[in-house]
Amino acid sequence: MAGIASYLDFDRPCPACEGVRRRTRDRSCYTCHLRRGQANFARMKAGVAPIVTRNRASHLDLLRRQKAEREGQGITRTFGTITATRWPTGRLEVHFPNGTSTPDLAKAMPAKAIWQAAQRTPDLWEVLVWAGWY
């Protein structure tokens, strides 16, 4: 049976799934083996199994940033007529010369509209370059 991955054993069906195909290597149930493999593959695709530590690290990083933000650790700069603050969570707060402001520019406008506004408004362009958007 060398070189054959599985064989049939009708006398001893798998107690778990009643399958009769066995792996040659260790005589375990071939169907259960495949199902375990698929479950692991699905978990990997979902990013669950292999990157637990990275998920935890990024979660801790987010908590740290939220704490820093609550403590007011933003960086505020003025570019011409526009004042902007970069917050640790990535939020970009912008105060426009006409008195309006937004606590989160990325959520306030679609990316294309922001880009178009920046083309018309050099001060805004400088803000966005400073914030690393462009």
Ligand SMILES: [Zn+2]
């Ligand atoms: Zn089985």
